[in-house]
Amino acid sequence: MSKRYLNLVSYFAEGVKIVVSDSNSRPATVVQRATIRDVAARAGVSVTTASRALNETGRMSDETRLRVQQVAKELDYRPNSMARGLVQQRSFTLGLLTDDTYGRFTLPVAAGLSSAMTDRGVSVFLSAGEKEPKRMQLNLRAMEEKRVDGLVITGKRIDRQLPVDVSKLGMPVVYVYSKCPQGSIGFVPDDFNAAKNATQHLINLGRRKIVHITGLSSFEAAHLRKAGWLEALDENGLAPFAEAIFGNWTEEHGYKTAYGLFESGADRPDAIFCGNDQIARGVVDAFAHMGIKVPDDIAIVGFDNWEVFAKATRPPLTTVDMGLTCLGKSAGLALLDMIEGKPIESGLRKLNCRLVVRQSCGGEASE
Amino acid sequence: MSKRYLNLVSYFAEGVKIVVSDSNSRPATVVQRATIRDVAARAGVSVTTASRALNETGRMSDETRLRVQQVAKELDYRPNSMARGLVQQRSFTLGLLTDDTYGRFTLPVAAGLSSAMTDRGVSVFLSAGEKEPKRMQLNLRAMEEKRVDGLVITGKRIDRQLPVDVSKLGMPVVYVYSKCPQGSIGFVPDDFNAAKNATQHLINLGRRKIVHITGLSSFEAAHLRKAGWLEALDENGLAPFAEAIFGNWTEEHGYKTAYGLFESGADRPDAIFCGNDQIARGVVDAFAHMGIKVPDDIAIVGFDNWEVFAKATRPPLTTVDMGLTCLGKSAGLALLDMIEGKPIESGLRKLNCRLVVRQSCGGEASE
DNA sequence: CTGAAAGCGCTTACAG
DNA sequence: CTGAAAGCGCTTACAG
Numbered sequence: 100m101s102k103r104y105l106n107l108v109s110y111f112a113e114g115v116k117i118v119v120s121d122s123n124s125r126p127a128t129v130v131q132r133a134t135i136r137d138v139a140a141r142a143g144v145s146v147t148t149a150s151r152a153l154n155e156t157g158r159m160s161d162e163t164r165l166r167v168q169q170v171a172k173e174l175d176y177r178p179n180s181m182a183r184g185l186v187q188q189r190s191f192t193l194g195l196l197t198d199d200t201y202g203r204f205t206l207p208v209a210a211g212l213s214s215a216m217t218d219r220g221v222s223v224f225l226s227a228g229e230k231e232p233k234r235m236q237l238n239l240r241a242m243e244e245k246r247v248d249g250l251v252i253t254g255k256r257i258d259r260q261l262p263v264d265v266s267k268l269g270m271p272v273v274y275v276y277s278k279c280p281q282g283s284i285g286f287v288p289d290d291f292n293a294a295k296n297a298t299q300h301l302i303n304l305g306r307r308k309i310v311h312i313t314g315l316s317s318f319e320a321a322h323l324r325k326a327g328w329l330e331a332l333d334e335n336g337l338a339p340f341a342e343a344i345f346g347n348w349t350e351e352h353g354y355k356t357a358y359g360l361f362e363s364g365a366d367r368p369d370a371i372f373c374g375n376d377q378i379a380r381g382v383v384d385a386f387a388h389m390g391i392k393v394p395d396d397i398a399i400v401g402f403d404n405w406e407v408f409a410k411a412t413r414p415p416l417t418t419v420d421m422g423l424t425c426l427g428k429s430a431g432l433a434l435l436d437m438i439e440g441k442p443i444e445s446g447l448r449k450l451n452c453r454l455v456v457r458q459s460c461g462g463e464a465s466e
Numbered sequence: 467m468s469k470r471y472l473n474l475v476s477y478f479a480e481g482v483k484i485v486v487s488d489s490n491s492r493p494a495t496v497v498q499r500a501t502i503r504d505v506a507a508r509a510g511v512s513v514t515t516a517s518r519a520l521n522e523t524g525r526m527s528d529e530t531r532l533r534v535q536q537v538a539k540e541l542d543y544r545p546n547s548m549a550r551g552l553v554q555q556r557s558f559t560l561g562l563l564t565d566d567t568y569g570r571f572t573l574p575v576a577a578g579l580s581s582a583m584t585d586r587g588v589s590v591f592l593s594a595g596e597k598e599p600k601r602m603q604l605n606l607r608a609m610e611e612k613r614v615d616g617l618v619i620t621g622k623r624i625d626r627q628l629p630v631d632v633s634k635l636g637m638p639v640v641y642v643y644s645k646c647p648q649g650s651i652g653f654v655p656d657d658f659n660a661a662k663n664a665t666q667h668l669i670n671l672g673r674r675k676i677v678h679i680t681g682l683s684s685f686e687a688a689h690l691r692k693a694g695w696l697e698a699l700d701e702n703g704l705a706p707f708a709e710a711i712f713g714n715w716t717e718e719h720g721y722k723t724a725y726g727l728f729e730s731g732a733d734r735p736d737a738i739f740c741g742n743d744q745i746a747r748g749v750v751d752a753f754a755h756m757g758i759k760v761p762d763d764i765a766i767v768g769f770d771n772w773e774v775f776a777k778a779t780r781p782p783l784t785t786v787d788m789g790l791t792c793l794g795k796s797a798g799l800a801l802l803d804m805i806e807g808k809p810i811e812s813g814l815r816k817l818n819c820r821l822v823v824r825q826s827c828g829g830e831a832s833e
Numbered sequence: 834c835t836g837a838a839a840g841c842g843c844t845t846a847c848a849g
Numbered sequence: 850c851t852g853a854a855a856g857c858g859c860t861t862a863c864a865g
Contacts (some may be wrong), residue, residue, distance in 0.1 A: 132636070136840055150844060159850060180611045181548040181557060182842035185857045186767070192612070193593070202573030210567060210595025217596070217605050223611055225562070225592040228577025228791070229584070237582050243557070244547045245589055269499070288851045351776045355557060377778070384751070407774075411717045411744070499856055517860060526834060549858035552841045623848045 133174035142170040149398060153178065159215050169184055181340035184246065194242040195221045196235065196263065199255040200228055203405070204276050204423060208253050210367065211427030221248070232262035239263050243270075249434040251427075253277055257287045258319035272457045275430045276423065284437070285447045286430045288421035290320050293452035294327025297400045297419055298372055302331065306370035306398055308340040312356050312382065313374025314348035320376055321345060324402065328372055348374065353381025361389055369397055370460075376401040376408040376418055383412050383459065394461035404455050414458035421452050500541035509537040520545065550611065558799065560590045561609035563602065563630065564624040567595055570772070571643050571790060575620050578794030586802060588615070599629035606630050610637075615799040618794075620644055624654045625686035638804035642797045644789065651804070652814045653797045655788035657687050660819035661694025662806035664767045664786055665739055667821055669698065671829045673737035673765055675707040679723050679749065680741025681715035688712060688741055691769065693740055707735050715741065720748025728756055736764055737827075743768040743775040743785055750779050751825065771822050781825035788819050 139149035144167060150169035155174075169177075184190040193216060199205040205227065211280060213223050224247060226238040241251065254263055254277035265272050274296035279285025301309050311328045313321045325343045331459055334340055346352035353373060361367060373379035379401030386393050393399055393414055401409060401418035409416040429450060436443050456462070478555035506516035511534060518524035519534035520543075537543075551557040560583060566572040572594065580590050591614060593605040609617065616637055619628055632639055639650060646652025668676050680688045680693045692710045699706055713719035720740060728734060740746035746768030752759050758765055760781055768776060768785035776783040796817060803810050823829070 133855090135844095136842080146843085147845080147852055148850090149850090154844085157842095177607070177610045179552070179613060179842050181551045181613055182857085183844075185546070185552060185842085185859085189859075196668050200577060202569050202577075206569030206594065209592060212571075213592055213605075214601070216593040217593070217601065222591045222593075222605075222608050224589045225576060225580055226584070226589075227573065234581070234584065238580075238589075238787060240544070241542045241584060241587065241589050241780045243850095246548055247547060255768065259860085276605040377774070388755070407744070456836045502860095503858080513837055514834090514838095514861080515858085518835090521860085523860095524834085530834090546858050550860070552843085552858080553860045555841075758838085 110130055114115075133171075133176045135176070135178070135254055137174055138167065138171050138176050141174065149317050152377060152394055162320075189248055189438075190246045192245060192247045193292055193431065194226065194239075194245075194247040194250045195253065196221050196226045196239065196242075196250060196261060197253045198229070198235070198261050199253070200230065201255065202227075204255050205253055205279065207423035208275055208427035208430075211320045211424035212251060212431040213427075215428040215431045215433075216297075219332070223431075230310075235261065235263050239265075241269070248438045249273070250429050251275055253427075255410075256318055256320065257290075271434055271435070273430045273434045275426050279447050282445050284433060284443065284445055286426050286433075287447060287449055288423075288426065289331070289449035290323035290452075291327040292449075293402070293419045293421070293454075294324035294372070295331045296452075297402070298328045298331035299335075300456075300459060301370045301372065301398055301400060302335050302337070302415070304398060304460055305341045306328065307337060308366070308368040309337070309370040309372055310341050310360065310368040311339075311343040311372050311374070312353060313343060313345055314378070316345040324374055340366075346378075348377060350377045350381035350384070353378035353383075354385045357382040358389070359384035361391065363387075367397075370399070372400045374402055376403045376405045376412075376416060379416050379459070380408050380412050383414075383416070389414070394459055398460040400454075400460060409457065410454070412459070417457045417460045419452050420455050422450060426450055468710075493609060499546075500543045502543070502545070504541055505534065505538050505543050508541065509534045554616050555616055556805075557613045558588045559612060560588055560798065561593065561606075561612075561614040561617045562620065563568055563593045563606065563609075563617060563628060565596070565619045565628050565741065566620065567597065567604070568622065568670075569594075571622050572620055573795075574790035575642055575794035578791035579618060579798040580794075582795040582798045583802075588802070590798075599718075602628065602630050606632075606635075610635070615805045616640070618642055618797050618801060620794075623687065624657075629749060632742045638830055640797045640801045640804070642793050646814050649812050651800060651810065651812055653793050653800070654814060654816055655790075655793065655819050656816035657690035657819075658694040658697070659816075660769070660786045660788070661691035661739070662698040663694075663819075663821055664769070665695045665698035666702075667784070667823075668737045668739065668765055668767060668827060669702050669704070671827055673733040674704060675733070676704075676737040676739055677708050677727065677735040678706070678710040678739050678741070679720060679745055680712055681708060681745070683712040691741055713745075715744060717744045717748035717751070720745035721752045722748075724749040724752035725756070728753075734764075737766070738764065739767045741769055743770045743772045743779075743783060746777050746783050746826070747779050750781075750783070754780070761826055765827040767827060776822070776824065779826070784824045784827045785822055786819050787822050789817060793817055 128278035135146055135149050139146045149167050152164040154273040195209055224242055229235045229238055229280055251270045254261055257276055258278050260278045311325060313324060346355055369383055373382060379399050383393055383399055401416040404418045404420035409418045431433045487650045502513055502516050506513045516534050519531040562576055564572045583590055591609055596602045596605060617639045620642040621628055624643055625645050641652035680694055711723055738749055740749060746766050750760055750766055768783040771785045771787035776785045
């Protein structure tokens with residue numbers, strides 16, 4: 100019972116053939132799809148013509164094209180993209196590599212990428228949850244064998260590379276929210292300007308004594324945000340009320356620091372720009388305990404727009420949205436351009452962030 | 467300049483050929499990989515033998531096998547899995563479909579799945595971030611064309627189905643953290659027993675007046691957890707201190723409910739089992755404001771082990787870990803069994819959860 | 834133990 | 850406008 104023969108078995112409703120396998124390593128019941136030969140035969144044309152009709156290429160009478168497409172629909176035809184990929188030397192497939200086991204950054208990026216790629220008919224392989232470099236390399240190899248057309252590499256901070264060797268990969272690579280090697284293409288949020296705008300927002304609301312509480316000084320993002328904060332102050336002729344305060348990216352850091360700031364009876368700030376939403380949450384909680392009113396006594400801005408924090412904080416946080424979804428989408432589109440051989444400049448793209456205004460600064464509140 | 471000819475162009479260092487394309491829709495510079503023909507030729511064997519040597523099948527002298535494998539390494543050979551897939555009628559590829567835009571549940575599931583599949587040489591396509599059913603269907607279709615061997619469908623609650631028609635898909639499907647249709651295979655956490663164990667934990671610590679504050683009553687999970695709570699009480703001859711309190715799955719619900727519970731000077735509970743970590747966080751915050759000590763005055767258990775909440779709460783939450791990563795892994799392995807035609811029983815699998823003990827209940831604390 | 838040949842399901846020069 | 854044929858890179862009966 101050859102496969103060729105199986106292909107000729109009578110059709111069921113939607114052109115799907117049910118077949119009993121003779122091999123014991125195969126499913127007992129397998130659904131055999133219609134092939135382009137089936138479509139061509141039933142439409143009374145050659146395979147060549149069927150292919151052209153289905154792909155909207157070549158010239159032919161509308162009648163023929165429509166008939167072929169109609170038959171394809173009747174048979175519930177699905178072109179086999181492995182066959183197509185083999186001849187076109189293109190798999191219409193991308194790989195997404197990440198070391199973010201937590202998902203905080205990866206999922207929005209993945210969603211933006213996946214969604215944009217769907218529109219262009221390309222699918223994306225996910226490699227997540229690998230902690231050891233060897234396993235990550237294994238995954239990369241699997242993607243090579245799958246002949247992905249390109250790779251997007253994403254991480255959990257903009258100043259670290261993934262532990263994979265991508266140098267002699269022979270396929271286009273794009274970096275997102277990850278360190279981007281010289282000569283490559285990368286996408287990151289514009290931390291500097293986001294911080295500057297957030298600070299300017301506070302200044303516009305009349306705040307003058309603006310403190311910056313942020314995360315670990317080993318993170319480049321922390322320094323960029325600090326620089327943006329300083330720049331906004333400077334442009335407005337303001338001196339920093341205090342040095343930027345580095346620490347963990349945690350609620351606890353925000354909480355304790357805010358407490359310390361107000362315990363000393365000294366001069367008090369009227370606003371705090373925080374390096375992330377968790378710190379901001381800690382800060383707000385501290386003030387709640389101390390009976391200090393947000394935003395009346397002090398205004399707070401966060402960073403990340405991690406909604407589960409930003410919205411749960413009382414009052415809800417005004418915070419910077421890094422646009423990770425958009426980052427994923429942009430990276431995918433750039434990758435597609437590279438794959439198609441379009442000329443594209445190397446370097447780091449810093450994409451605009453958006454300040455989401457809620458209630459923690461007073462002024463107008465959008466939510 | 468035919469492709470065949472390109473294949474014969476001289477080798478670079480690792481057997482990679484750099485080639486200038488003559489077609490304007492192709493990359494200007496493309497890296498051409500070595501094929502099995504190249505390996506066979508260089509090893510002085512037939513393609514058949516090369517294939518068998520590489521796949522560890524057939525009988526041949528160790529010398530031959532090793533020589534072929536050595537050559538493959540020299541040429542940096544990567545088998546083209548599209549070609550292999552075409553002949554084996556198997557893509558070694560899975561699809562992961564989700565409607566969880568938030569990523570709370572999906573990423574752990576995806577990581578567990580992806581990681582387990584890597585070990586078996588299968589890759590997983592991710593479809594995330596689609597809100598409209600039409601777009602999700604589009605994605606599903608793309609996966610059909612990619613000839614995925616199977617599909618895992620995951621969501622954000624166990625009592626809802628995704629808006630896709632999977633009935634006449636003709637490929638194995640497994641459900642994870644999602645409603646599982648009659649006759650299908652599904653994996654969910656064992657909410658009932660997890661809740662029962664969590665409650666038993668409180669009882670073992672000497673608590674007797676245990677309140678249950680949980681999420682929306684429209685969620686099946688809420689009812690299962692409530693039932694587990696009741697069962698544990700019943701087994702210990704305890705009556706519920708109060709009716710289960712449904713509400714939103716939010717901090718605010720926990721906060722307000724906890725406040726209400728203690729404002730009335732009436733009899734007070736000595737423990738609260740919460741339907742998720744956000745509620746628990748709200749509860750703990752309320753007690754902090756009221757000067758009620760956790761765990762001394764009252765013990766708290768959460769649900770989800772969402773670390774960014776559970777660990778940030780003061781004191782850190784004792785909470786149920788649903789084992790989503792394990793769920794993803796188990797689903798993948800089951801799917802592989804189905805794909806390989808192994809007999810497998812339909813129905814819902816309820817996987818064990820794990821109580822993670824921190825400080826919010828007193829007693830021994832592991833972290 | 835080893836290899837020539839057919840075939841997986843497509844696309845695409847090439848020829849009519 | 851249409852089709853026969855070659856070929857993408859593999860695996861696997863089948864035959865020696």
